[in-house]
Amino acid sequence: MQVNLNSTLTCPHCGHEKTEEMPSDSCQWFYDCTNCAAVLKPLQGDCCVFCSYGTRPCPPIQKGDTCCS
Secondary structure, eight states, X not given: OOOOOEEEXXXXXXXXXXXXEOOSSSXXXXXXXTTTOOEEOOOTTOSSHHHHHSSSOOHHHHTTOSSOO
16 A cells, blocks of 8 residues: 655645645644644544644555554
8 A cells, every 4th residue: 555645734724725744654743834823733533633634644544554653
């Protein structure tokens, strides 16, 4: 299975979208919106900001794991 490391995050506060490269071996719990400076945190039940606000889930989830390591 090929893992795609690029995901477009959408800020829930201002709607700004930015494509970022995800870390391949860990979760990213915080993300600073480059437009409005809001600090994004994962929604309840998600392991990272990419799973909550991205167009693709984080690499461990893409691989079929239950959560980031």
